Amino acid sequence: MTIATTLTPCDLDAIAALAKSDLAPIARKIDEERVYPEAVLRAMGGAGAYGTHIGGTDAAVDLGPAILSMAKASETCLSTGFCMWCQDALAWYIASSDNDWLKTNLLPGIAKGEILGGTGMSNPMKSIAEIEPLRLKGTRVEGGYSVKGLLPWVSNLSEGGYFGVMFGVEGDGGPRTVMAIAHADAGKGVKLKLDHDFVAMGGTATVNVQFRDVFIPDEYVIGDPAPAFIKRIRAGFVLLQCGMAAGMIRSAIDQMEQVKGPLGHVNQYLERQPEDIEAEYDALVAEVLALARTPYDDTDALWKRVLQARLKGGELAVEAAHYAMLHCGARGYVSQGAAQRRLREAYFVAIVTPATKHLRKMIAAL
Numbered sequence: 457m458t459i460a461t462t463l464t465p466c467d468l469d470a471i472a473a474l475a476k477s478d479l480a481p482i483a484r485k486i487d488e489e490r491v492y493p494e495a496v497l498r499a500m501g502g503a504g505a506y507g508t509h510i511g512g513t514d515a516a517v518d519l520g521p522a523i524l525s526m527a528k529a530s531e532t533c534l535s536t537g538f539c540m541w542c543q544d545a546l547a548w549y550i551a552s553s554d555n556d557w558l559k560t561n562l563l564p565g566i567a568k569g570e571i572l573g574g575t576g577m578s579n580p581m582k583s584i585a586e587i588e589p590l591r592l593k594g595t596r597v598e599g600g601y602s603v604k605g606l607l608p609w610v611s612n613l614s615e616g617g618y619f620g621v622m623f624g625v626e627g628d629g630g631p632r633t634v635m636a637i638a639h640a641d642a643g644k645g646v647k648l649k650l651d652h653d654f655v656a657m658g659g660t661a662t663v664n665v666q667f668r669d670v671f672i673p674d675e676y677v678i679g680d681p682a683p684a685f686i687k688r689i690r691a692g693f694v695l696l697q698c699g700m701a702a703g704m705i706r707s708a709i710d711q712m713e714q715v716k717g718p719l720g721h722v723n724q725y726l727e728r729q730p731e732d733i734e735a736e737y738d739a740l741v742a743e744v745l746a747l748a749r750t751p752y753d754d755t756d757a758l759w760k761r762v763l764q765a766r767l768k769g770g771e772l773a774v775e776a777a778h779y780a781m782l783h784c785g786a787r788g789y790v791s792q793g794a795a796q797r798r799l800r801e802a803y804f805v806a807i808v809t810p811a812t813k814h815l816r817k818m819i820a821a822l
Contacts, residue, residue, distance in 0.1 A: 466504035466521045468528070474499050475532045483533040487797050490658035492614070493536050494572070497543065500529065501569015506543050509692070509751075510551035510567060519692055519748035523699040530703025531710075534801035535659045537700045538808070542612035542660075544696050545575040549620045550637065552689045552752075553678035558637060562618065573618035574610045576638065576665070577693070578809040580622035584686065585814055592623035592667060594634060600673040601625065601634065609809075611662040615640055615648065619665075621672075622682050635679035635686065636672050638665075645670040656800035691762045692751040694810060698744045701769025701805050705737045707798055708776035712783040719785065728779045733772070740768055760822050767815040770806040777802035 478496050485491045500506070508521035522544050530537030547566045550558045565571035583590040592605040603623050610619050622635045640646050645668040652662070679685025712730035715723065723729075743765050750758065777799040781788050788795025806812045 466508040466525060468521065468524060470503040471500060471505055471525045472528050474503060475529050479529060479532050479536055483536075484792065484797070486533055486535050486659035487656060487801075492659050492661045493533070493539065494614075496529075496536055497539055497572060497612075498569040500525065500540060501543070501567070505529075505540060506547050506569060507567035509544065509696075510547050510563065514752040517751060519695055519751050520745045523696060523702070523744060523748055526696070526699030527703035527706065530700045531707045532703075534700060534704060534798075534804060535657050537703050538657065538660055538804070539612040541696055541700060542574045543569070543572060545577070545693055546573045546618060546620060546637075548689060548692050548696065549575075549635075549678055552692070553685065555675070555678050557675045558678065562637070566618070571618060572612060572614070574613040574620075574661075575693075576607060576610045576613075576619040576621045578609045579607060580633075580635075580682075580686075581809050582814065583622075585810075585817055587814060587817075590622065590624050590633070592621060594623040594625045594672070596625060596627065597671070600671055600676070601636070603638075603667045603670045603672055605667050607665040607667070609662060610665050611660045613640055613648065613663055613665070614661055615642060620678075622679075622686075632680075633682040634677060635682040636677045638667075638670065638672060638676070640665070655803075656797070657804050687754050688752065691747070691753065691759060694766050695744065695747055695751060695762050697805075697808070698740075698766060698769045700808075701766075701773045702737070702741055702744070704773040704798065704802050704805055705733065705740075705769075705776045708773075708780035708802075709734050709737065711780040711788070711795055711798070715783055715785075715787075719783065723783050726779065726782055728775070730783075733776045733779065736768075736772055737776075740765065740772060744769070756822055760819065763810075763815050763819050763822075766810070767812065767819070770812055770815070773802045773805040 505525035509519045526537050526540045550563045579591045582588045591607050594601040594603045617640045621638045647666040648663040650663050709730045781795045781799050784795040
């Protein structure tokens, strides 16, 4: 099935084929050797995975194809699905802004996977929810801002890539926040450092980013001040993550189904069966795709539904992977077993910003 858009058509059949032919053979290598699947990510862009949710009028934007593309990759490898979300989010920022320079010079390359990049919004999202302080500080200078600080956990980012940032600025009118796109250019004060060892998701090109008086020109600013822009993009930012959850849940259901023949006679006594998970999965996907058709609705009513869908996705992903592990038994518990790898990956859906506790905090505030 091909879905046409203003920038790129999305070929879901081609994306599924890429997941099978190019991604599946290296999934274990991505997990065990922390290999970044750059070639697959670029190929996914060529198939239109990052271009369907951008361009056109607000009313015409539909996140559904991007979510389904991400889900298809996540069925095989969540690290790749997560990197696809990072890429989608970067495109989402620019497409949702009024910045014609970025839309002309960067967005087409991002949509096609020719330019790769990350989101950079984990810390700002936590800062908005009063979970941790904002890590970047900016000073107004001629033609833009000078930014310094350390930004943790920016994924899908290598030297020369692009990513979103939000920084605080002190001014005559009082403190404010600004959102912009940054360029990972080591020659201009940006330093990338890898200093962590995750139990999974090691192949996601996740780095800490140090800013040493980095100049961000006005041409890269997308929200000044940031709060109104954050409200505009928040639903899409969170909703797109449901593609990771959907892919993980589908994978767990399939694992349970695959062992019905040899182990069904004893697995029938487990509390949760694949058809139980599938019923909840179908309801979740239907809700997500319905919400995906109105991502620029900034009402609290829609925002609450988005948060609830994202929360359900994270919780069901972990539960589904847990039961897949139990259904597979010892064959899933070995070092090369898919079930144990998927269980480790599933926890990432519940931990990545906004994490389960973060989501519950925001829902409680509403």
